[in-house]
Amino acid sequence: MTADRPPTIDPVAARRWAQRAPARPPWLHEEVGRRMAERLQWIRLEPEAWADWEPVRGGLEAHALVAARYPKARRWIVEREPRQAASAKAAIKRAWWRPGAPALEHGPVPDGAARMLWSNMALHMAADPQELIARWHRALAVDGFLMFSCLGPDTVRELKALHASQGWPPPAHDFTDMHDWGDMLIHAGFAEPVMDMERIVLTWESPGRMVEELRELGANLHPARFGGLRGHAWRRGWDEQAGQFLRGADGRLSLTFEIIYGHALKPPPKVRLAGESAVSVQDLQALLRSGRKPR
Numbered sequence: 001m002t003a004d005r006p007p008t009i010d011p012v013a014a015r016r017w018a019q020r021a022p023a024r025p026p027w028l029h030e031e032v033g034r035r036m037a038e039r040l041q042w043i044r045l046e047p048e049a050w051a052d053w054e055p056v057r058g059g060l061e062a063h064a065l066v067a068a069r070y071p072k073a074r075r076w077i078v079e080r081e082p083r084q085a086a087s088a089k090a091a092i093k094r095a096w097w098r099p100g101a102p103a104l105e106h107g108p109v110p111d112g113a114a115r116m117l118w119s120n121m122a123l124h125m126a127a128d129p130q131e132l133i134a135r136w137h138r139a140l141a142v143d144g145f146l147m148f149s150c151l152g153p154d155t156v157r158e159l160k161a162l163h164a165s166q167g168w169p170p171p172a173h174d175f176t177d178m179h180d181w182g183d184m185l186i187h188a189g190f191a192e193p194v195m196d197m198e199r200i201v202l203t204w205e206s207p208g209r210m211v212e213e214l215r216e217l218g219a220n221l222h223p224a225r226f227g228g229l230r231g232h233a234w235r236r237g238w239d240e241q242a243g244q245f246l247r248g249a250d251g252r253l254s255l256t257f258e259i260i261y262g263h264a265l266k267p268p269p270k271v272r273l274a275g276e277s278a279v280s281v282q283d284l285q286a287l288l289r290s291g292r293k294p295r
Helices: 013-020 027-042 060-069 082-091 129-137 157-166 178-188 205-217 232-245 280-291
Strands: 049-053 076-080 104-105 114-120 140-151 190-205 254-266
Touching: 013 060, 027 060, 027 114, 027 205, 027 254, 049 060, 049 178, 082 104, 129 140, 140 157, 140 178, 140 205, 157 232, 157 254, 178 190, 178 254, 190 205, 205 232, 254 280
Parallel strands: 049 076, 049 114, 076 104, 114 140
Antiparallel strands: 140 254, 190 254
């Protein structure tokens, strides 16, 4: 992994996908979001304000689960692309008929405003994940926490093996290992990262149906991907090979998806005092709010 981004993500392709991605959540994203929401029961912190990072792709049903868990909390909905932002505004609205309903805002999160930042199935598509993690860190208040999920390196390993066996370019970019995510979280200023993973196997009755769902999930951002359009003859050959290579004893095609879950805290800033010390206003305010003494 380089200092700037995973080695196999083409930033131009990543930007193009962000602009053209369907403005709806895939089934898998909703399922992962539901499983991640269940993990909130183990967290004692009760955020009075939280932000959902790109919920249109991450899962609108998952967003509703989190909102129901923190009914009195203020919310920010962060969507960077116009199409997704319009969909979010149409789907996620403040309960104006309920007296005392908490504030709901669509747009950027002010620095230090959120006590929880929720991001479901977005990080593995970021061309510069370290920059994205740094933005999350800025949005969080001191002692706030991050909850995220993303795809791991074992995702579609069967499909990658098929392409390697035929000498074809990779069908997907490489996904980052959970230990590397933990390192990036610490580098960005987070503390106590907790990472774990699970594998979900999805099956389909035909190669065509599988490709249709994979296109809903994301795009191949690998710089070495095939750069042109394939013909019908190649696609028929691909369908035949996939049908043979990926079909199990039950007659269905199967692919593995590795799901990584991450949780981390934003600790108070470390300010080392010497004879002369320069402290930013934001760090000083955070220290005063936390009641801690500078180290």
